[in-house]
Amino acid sequence: MLRIALPNKGRLAEEARELFNDAGLEIRAKGERALTASLGGEFEALFVRAQDIPEFVADGAADAGVTGWDLIAESARSIRAIADLEFGRCRLAVAAREESGVEALDDVPPGARIATSFPRLTERFFAEREMPIEVVAVSGAAEIAPHLGIADIIVDLVSTGSTLRVNGLREVATVLESTARLVVADDGLPQRGEAKDRTRELDDLVAALQSVLRARGQRYVMANVPRDQLDAVRRILPGITGPTVIDLLNGGAHVAVHAVTPAAGIYRTIAQLKGLGAEGILVTRIERLMP
Numbered sequence: 001m002l003r004i005a006l007p008n009k010g011r012l013a014e015e016a017r018e019l020f021n022d023a024g025l026e027i028r029a030k031g032e033r034a035l036t037a038s039l040g041g042e043f044e045a046l047f048v049r050a051q052d053i054p055e056f057v058a059d060g061a062a063d064a065g066v067t068g069w070d071l072i073a074e075s076a077r078s079i080r081a082i083a084d085l086e087f088g089r090c091r092l093a094v095a096a097r098e099e100s101g102v103e104a105l106d107d108v109p110p111g112a113r114i115a116t117s118f119p120r121l122t123e124r125f126f127a128e129r130e131m132p133i134e135v136v137a138v139s140g141a142a143e144i145a146p147h148l149g150i151a152d153i154i155v156d157l158v159s160t161g162s163t164l165r166v167n168g169l170r171e172v173a174t175v176l177e178s179t180a181r182l183v184v185a186d187d188g189l190p191q192r193g194e195a196k197d198r199t200r201e202l203d204d205l206v207a208a209l210q211s212v213l214r215a216r217g218q219r220y221v222m223a224n225v226p227r228d229q230l231d232a233v234r235r236i237l238p239g240i241t242g243p244t245v246i247d248l249l250n251g252g253a254h255v256a257v258h259a260v261t262p263a264a265g266i267y268r269t270i271a272q273l274k275g276l277g278a279e280g281i282l283v284t285r286i287e288r289l290m291p
Contacts, residue, residue, distance in 0.1 A: 001042070001043060001044050002043045002044070002063040002064065002198060002201050002202060002205070003043070003044045003045075003046055003061070003062045003063050003064075004039060004043050004044070004045055004046070004062065004063065004064050004065065004066070004205075005045075005046045005047075005048055005053045005056045005057060005061075005062035005064070005065035005066070005067075006020075006045050006046065006047055006048075006053075006065070006066050007047075007048075007049070007050040007053070007066065007067060008035075008047035008048055008049060008050075010050065011088060012050050012066070012067065012068060012087075012088050012180055013047075013050075015087040015088060015180065016066045016085075016087075016180065019085060019087065019209060019212060019213075020039055020040075020045075020209075022212045022287065023208040023209050023211070023212045023288075024040055024208065025039040025040035025042060025043065025205075025208070026039070026040050027039060027045060028040075028041075029045075034047070035047050035048075042201075042205075043201075043205065046061070046062055050067045050068060050071055051067075051071050051075075053065040053066070053067040053071070053183075054067065054071060054072050054075035054077040054079055054183065055075065055077060057077075057079050057183055057184060057185055058075075058077035058078050058079050058185055058186075060185065063184065063198070063202070064082075064182055064183065064184050064202060064205070065079075065182070065183050066085065066180055066181070066182055066183075067180065067181070067183070068088050068090075068178050068179070068180055068181075069081070069176070069177075069178040069179055069180075069181050070090070070092050070118065070121070070157060070176060070178040072181060072183060073120075073121055073176060074118045074119075074120050074121050076120055078185060078186040078187070079183045079184065079185055079186060080183060080184060080185075080186055081181035081182065081183050082181075082182055082183065082184055082202075082206060083181065083182040083206050083209060083210060084179055084180075084181055085179065085180040085181060085182060085209065085213065086179055086180070086213050087179065087180050088178070088179055088180040089159070089177075089178070089179050090157050090158060090159045090178050091157070091158050091174050091175075091176065091177050091178060092118060092121060092155060092156070092157055092158075092174070092175040092176040092178065093155065093156065093157075093158040093164075093171045093172075093173065093174050093175065094108070094114075094125075094153060094154075094155050094171070094172050094173040094174075094175060095143075095153065095154050095155075095156065095158075095164050095169040095170060095171045095172060096108075096146070096152070096153045096154075096169065096170055096172055097146045097147075097168055097169060097170070098168050098169065098170050099168075100146075100152065100153075100170075102152075102153065102170070102172055103170065103172060104172055104173070105129070105131075105172055105173040107172070108126075108131060108133070108153060108172075109152075110131070110132050110133075111132055111133065111134060112133050112134070112151075112152045112153050113133070113134045113136050113150070113151040113152050113153070114126075114133050114134065114135055114136065114151055114152070114153045114154065114155055115136045115137075115138050115142045115145035115146075115150055115151035115153075115154045115155075116135065116136070116137070116138065116142055116154060116155035116156060117137070117138055117139055117140060117142060117156070118155055118156075118175075119135045119137045121155070121175055121176060122135050122155045122175070123135055125155075125175045125176075136150055136151045138150075142154040142155070142156040143156060143163060143164065143167040143169060144167070146169070147167070147168075154169070155175060157178070158171060182205075182206065182209065184202070207290070208288075211288040211289055211290050212287070212288055214288075214289040214290075214291070215285075215286040215287060215288050215289040216263075217262060217263050217264070218260050218261065218262060218263055218286050218289055219260070219261055219262075219263045219266050219283050219284065219285065219286065220258070220259075220260055220283070220284045220285075220286050221237060221257075221258070221259050221260075221261050221266075221269065221270075221273075221281070221282070221283050222256065222257070222258050222280075222281070222282040222283075222284075223256070223257055223273050223278040223279070223280060223281040223282070224248065224254040224255070224256055224257075224278065224279045224280045225254060225255060225257050225273065225276060225277070225278045225279075226253055226254055226276065226277045226278075227253055227254065227255050228253075229276045229277065230245065230255070230257075232276055233257055233273070233276065233278075236269060236272045236273060236276075237257065237259035237261055237269070237273075238259070238261075239259035239260050239261070240260055240291075242259075243257045243258065243259035244257070244258040244259065245257055246258070254279065257278075260286065260289065266283060270283070
């Protein structure tokens with residue numbers, strides 16, 4: 001049974017649980033404080049801090065793990081991402097006080113003190129640009145550092161930017177874009193059991209998670225449309241390989257059309273179908289979508 005390290009708290013934890021549940025891998029724990037759980041009876045979950053997951057995977061304590069790309073990159077451990085899970089979207093950003101006069105990266109003065117909980121990424125970012133800085137490592141709440149005189153600038157995670165604005169800070173550059181990733185060790189799965197079976201299990205896990213992600217942005221549309229409007233319907237509902245067309249039992253002037261279409265444009269899609277004389281339009285969510 002593969003061991004999957006999952007975040008034990010926070011937004012990453014909540015969204016990871018939702019994704020695994022939607023993929024049919026329900027998390028079954030003995031209690032809220034349990035450190036392990038079953039994932040649908042197929043895998044074993046290990047609940048640890050998100051920042052510790054790269055080390056658990058690199059050291060072989062877990063076969064795979066889910067954590068943010070920012071934490072993976074900062075860890076510098078020998079692991080690789082095998083799937084982008086598309087949640088936990090944020091960016092690691094350089095920010096300065098509004099009144100500092102720093103409005104762009106070029107305005108950062110030589111030797112500036114930069115507070116961050118991502119010292120490796122920060123040092124690498126400025127070194128690549130040949131900008132001498134001094135990193136002040138903090139464990140959290142970096143946005144307070146400029147106000148306390150601890151540092152001139154910060155490098156911190158930003159989602160909407162509201163926390164920066166509330167604290168009088170201006171975002172001036174992006175160090176890294178981050179989402180949650182499924183990661184494994186560079187040298188493959190730890191040797192427990194048959195290698196081929198374990199690799200297949202991991203491939204099946206990736207396929208299951210990706211099928212859920214693929215379905216989230218899509219809708220399944222069914223409608224009865226005039227037979228003589230099928231060319232126009234094909235343009236409106238291209239589907240994955242074209243819409244499915246089914247004759248109705250009464251053999252009349254209408255046929256049933258089924259297709260997958262992007263959720264973002266569903267309002268316009270329905271309006272266009274109505275304009276062609278479509279009837280009985282039904283739109284449903286899709287739980288999984290395999291290519």
